[in-house]
Amino acid sequence: MTATPNPGLSPHALARRSLEGLALGDAFGERWFPLFRDRPQAYEEIRARRTPEEPDWHWTDDTAMALGILRVLDEHGEIRQPELAQAFALGYDADPARGYGYGMHQLLPRLLQEPDRWAELARGLFDGEGSLGNGAAMRVAPLGAWFRRDLRLVIAQATLSAEVTHAHPEGIAGAVAVAVAAALSTRWDLNIHTVVEATPDSAVREGLRRAAGLPFTTEPWKAADILGNGHRVRADDTVxxxxxxxxxxxDDLTSALWSTAEGFGDVDTTCAITGGIVGARTGVGHVPQEWLSRREPVPGAA
Incomplete structure (x- = not known):
């Protein structure tokens, strides 16, 4: 079954729809990591579409940081960087064991004390180059859904959201690409060529260009070999x-997540990105009820 478009939804409702898909992808993807010790068996399970047996599917830092973005949008209607820095830091402080990467373990405790220094502290990561990781991309889909009507505003707001933690141009480009894809998804016009055109000149953009030329008949594992699967935790290797x-x-969130899982790699993050993009269009109403009952609830009003 597929969802029907509802252009009358508010920005919050569209962003929340995306967030629910993101959190589901995040928690679903996270379940596969323990099985990767036996990769052939894990691949067989995914190809056979056998749902992981774990009864409790917990989401990770992908969802925790996306919640921070939505909180700031709900309160201010736009990204305000000191407030977003504080939201990220508070989310981290509440549960630092959500799977945050090395850079965030260095940055977020400091932002809790000095959120106004976000620009200096984010730029100082990784010997002053800033982070080019996939963290800004993994959390940004709800923002794209929120500002869906104006792609220029999507790009500007996604850039602001990324800069708080990912000052490297590649990290920013990854966030822009995912936000634009989510905006297009809500408009039922998800075209990779359009995402390429909106993404700043970068390795992310070149990877998207390759993706735009890759037939959808390609097996997902092969596509992951060509495009990257997040194993290097870089934006250009993930987005x-x-x-x-x-x-x-x-328009099929369940199939999208299964296909993404076939790529292995940083599977909670790739599935979170895919889930946020497709979920912005479909919501989670047509995924297996078993998945939703196992997934950890996502705080906040729908």
Whole structure:
């Protein structure tokens, strides 16, 4: 079954729809990591579409940081960087064991005390280059859904959201690409070529260009070999494959997540990105009820 478009939804409702898909992808993807010790068996399970047996599916830092973005949008209607820095820091302080990466373990405790120094502290990561990781991309889909009507505003707001933690141009480009994809998804017009055009010149953009030329008949594992699967935890190694999987199944969140999982790699993050993009269009109403009952609830009003 597929969802029907509802252009009358508010920005909050569209962003929340995306957040629910993101959190589901995040928790679903996270369940596969323990099984990767036996990769052939894990691949067989995914190809056979056998739902992981764990009864409790917990989401990770992907969802925790997306909640911070939505909180700031709800309170201010736009990204305000000191407030977002504080939201991220408070989320981290509440539960630092959500799977945050090395850079965030260095940055977020400091932002809790000095959120106004976000620019200096984010730029100082990784020997002054800033983070080019996939963290800004993994959390940003709800923002794209919120500002869906104006792609220029999507790009500007996604950039602001990324800069708080990911000052490297590649980290910013990854966030822009995912936000634009989510905005297009809500408009039922998820075209990878349009995402390429909106993404700043970068390795992320080049990866998306390759994704745009990759037929959807390609097996997802092969697409991951070509585009990257997040194994290096870089934006350019993560975003193209996730966007390709979303565009391959633009109105079927369940199939999109299974396809993304076939790529292995940083599977909670690739599935979170895919889930946020496709979920912005479909919501989670047509995924297996078993998945929703196992997934950890997402705080906040729908």
């Amino acid at each position: 193209p494959f996730a966007v390709w999987c979303a565009a391959r199944h633009p």
